[in-house]
Amino acid sequence: MAIAGEFGLELTPEGRAALSMLDELEDIVVEVGYQADQMAIDGETSLAEIAYWNHYGTLHKDGSVMIPARPFMDALQKHPDELAEFSQQAASNLNTAETVASAIGAQASSMIQDAIRDEDWAPNAPITVEGGWMVNEYGKNGPVPVHIDGKGSTKPLIDTGTMRQQCGFRLMKGEK
Template sequence: MTVRVEDDDKKLEQLFKELEYLSSHVILVGVLADDKADTDDEVTVKDYAIWLEFGDREYNVHYPPRPFFREATQTEEARDKIEDKMEEELQQVIDLKKTAKQAMDAVGTYVQGLVQESILDGDWADNAPATIAIKGKNQPLIQTTTLLKSIDYEIKKRSELQT
């Protein structure tokens, strides 16, 4: 009986450690690096992602918004999917089948995939004829796959976030 109590104490201690990790860390998903785009100018992939996301409503660009990130993360359907994944992973942590880091990695990878899927399969406005002539295809958001490959996630301590 004593051994079981000690095991339970160890499990409880481990659970508290994992929950502390969850409460002190966040998952960031998006174009996180400041890599240069496939152009000769100083534009970054992050710049292009913002322009593509918001289109000419917010920025001085000449194409419609293609909100690939918001579609993947902010719609009710997307939020439900992400919430379900988070609940599934949290249960794995509570059951001590995964560490908090492993669970956060799983959620980060999942959301990263949702954003990439949105880029590939979203129902976006067609490219302009001039753009199709340059690209050789009508596939909005895809030219060199740089944006697609730039979608990433990272886990950071809340205390390290800039406000």
């Protein structure tokens, strides 16, 4: 609002309210994705870890691909204009900084969820689809045999729906 005064402009009450909301929005950070306290179905692994492994991929010790990269979190970077347009509409149509930030967080989460569902990711490996025995070379005491329950689908990231359903957001105030 200071800039309006510098130019000798007198703002309407609506203009002051809009600028005040923008000032408040400046102090809100919207974190989108997975939080460390969100656990996978096994109750031991965080969804943030699983999301990381799937987004960036993982390698076997010999350097070959274990989990191919499926960069679903890049949905926001792939569609910045869509998110920017939504953000402008939210700022124009909603009354408080928190409701605007929440709307933006919900939209961003939805974009990631859509990417998980709709993108053409590298298919699941046969062992992932069919199940069976394999060696986990990263066992706590060295390589160990593990049994994999087959998912029955070549479509990655959607076996139980947890990854897609649990993508969310949180608002952090005053923490840029």
